[in-house]
Amino acid sequence: MNEHDMEKMASILVDGGNERITAIDGADVVIVNTCCVREKAEQKFYSLMGRLRIIKKRQGLLLGVTGCIAQMEKEQIMDRLPFIDFSLGPSSIHRINEAISSAAAKKTFLDFSDNGCTTPFLVKPLDPKGSIKTFVTIMKGCNNFCSYCIVPYVRGREASRESRDILEEIQGLAQKGLKEVTLLGQNVNSYNKGKDDLPFPALLEAINRIDGIERIRFVTSHPKDLSPDLIDCFGRLEKLCEHIHLPFQSGSDKVLRLMNRGYTAGEYVDRLNRLRERSPGIAITADCIVGFPGEDEKAFEDTMELVEKIGFDGIFSFVYSPRKYTAASTLPDEVPRDIGFNRLARLQGLQKSITIRKNRAFEGKQVEVLVENVSKNSEEDLMGRTRTNKIVNFRGDRDMIGTLVRVGIVKGYANSLKGEKLEIEGGIIC
Ligand code: SF4
Structure with a gap:
């Protein structure tokens, strides 16, 4: 989502006559676009x-902060970072040119406007020239208020973009030669819930x-919104890829209740x-938090059991860190950090063995590959x-x-597969 917001800002800036450099x-x-979902990201930002303060002084450049930390801190960001020139929350990124002009005139520009604002939907990302895939925002915000999560406070309540506008954008992308779209939102499968427009499966x-x-x-989906109609789309819609990212967060019902997730481990399974x-054969990936307040050893074992039972293709796992404003930040029974990190190492060890096992199961099979680029491993691959x-x-x-090509898999590793292209008389089979 943040990456996509940056593309949108880049688009506005380039339209305003600026040049993007790396x-x-x-x-x-x-412009520093920020995330405050985890404590570590916030610490990295301040460091x-x-x-950048030193570089700003040396080069005389303008420095701005956008994104979730900007929204979380609002005007107070100036107390901590008095040297910045502008700051915008996620709902105000369409004002980036205005912010820069104001800063250039030595007037600090701040806007953390109403999170219900949907103007950013109207901003299109930078023209994805030469790309074969891209993200398309379909909704923003979240109404779920999981007890550990700051997203509803910094991204606001759910707002869905009109289906007509989304379809027009994707038609335009297809005409430019893009082959793959990833629909983006904090909670995509509750798209248009309660609204008189196409529901997500439609x-x-x-x-x-x-x-x-x-x-x-x-991406990303909430398990409680994985409706029978959405399940039915898999296998029925030939372009819908066989992969879902479905965060479970914990395998313990007690912890799931404390997290306010709205489902039990049994319902998830x-x-x-x-x-x-x-x-x-659908691939399933997920997010998981360990060391949440109240997670005793039994609760953590429940998580390990669920991970074994499902056999995820991959998991993004983290040690819980309390976030400002959230209900969980006041919960008792904190788990000591060393225990949290020990559990994380155990969970990641288990998941790594499952991922390798699943990737090795591809050896000897043929798969359809959408070729994206030259490999990072070798110029020839x-x-x-x-x-x-x-x-x-x-x-x-x-x-x-x-292009789409068929590849024979010869080796499965922890993070990738090694393949060989399959050739038939007259060309590559697709
Ligand atoms: S559903 Fe996701 S974005 Fe919404 S509050 Fe829960 S964790 Fe945060």
């Missing part, structure tokens, strides 16, 4: 700002009919079982992804970038 040397303006169906688009993905019945979102590296010519 090195700080020679920059007139530096970066310390370094939106998927409409995108599935757009010529030129080959693959559809979406039931939904995934139904999904697997509908789409056998290409990198692409399977429909299940596995990274595949294989030897191939650069003119295959942007």
Whole structure:
């Protein structure tokens, strides 16, 4: 979501006559787009700002802060970072040119306007020239108030973008040659809930009919909104990829209740079982928090058990860190940090063995790969992804970038698969 917001700001800035550069040397303006979902990201941000303060003084550049930390701190950000020139919350990024002009006239510009504001939906990201895939925002904000999460406070309540506008954008992307779209939102599967517009499964169906688009993905979903209609889309809509990212956060009902997640571990497993019945072989990834207040050893073992039972393709796992404003920050029974990190190491060790086992199961199989780029491992190799979102590296010519090819998998590793392109008489089979 943050990355996508940066693309939108870049689009407005380029339209305003600016040039995007990647090195700080020679920059007139530096914008730091921030995330405050985890404590570590916040700590990194403040340490970066310390370094940027010195560069700002040396180069005389303008320095601005956008994103969730800006929204969380609002005007108080100036107490901590009095040297910055402007700051905008996520709902105000469409005012970036205004912020820079004001700062250039030595007038600090701050805007943390109403989170219900949907103007940012109207801002299109930078033209994805030469890309084969991109993100498309379909909703923003969240109404769930999980007890540990700051998102509803900094991104506001749920607001869905009109389906007509989304479909027009995707048609335009298909005409530019893009093959894959990932629908983006804090809680995508509650898109248009209670509104008189297409519900999420119907939106998927409409995108599935757009010529030129080959693959559809979406992120992130909430387990309680994984409806039977959405489950039914898998296996029925041929462009919808067989992968879902479905955070479970804990395998303990006690902890899930404290987290205010709105489902039990059993209900989570039931939904995934139904999904697997509908789409056998679907890849499942998730997020998990360990060391949440009240997580005793038994609760942590429940999480380990759930991870074994589901056999996730991958997990993003973290040690809990309390966030300002959230209900969980006042909960008793804190778990000592060393115990939290020990549990994280155990969980990640288990998941790594499962991921390797699952990736090795691909050895000897053929997969469809959308070729994205030259591989980071070798100039002679290409990198692409399977429909299940596995990274595949294989030897191939650069003119295959942007095409769908069939690849035979020869080796499964922890983070990727190694493949060989399959050739038939007259060309590569697709
Ligand atoms: S559903 Fe996701 S974004 Fe919404 S409050 Fe819970 S963790 Fe945060």
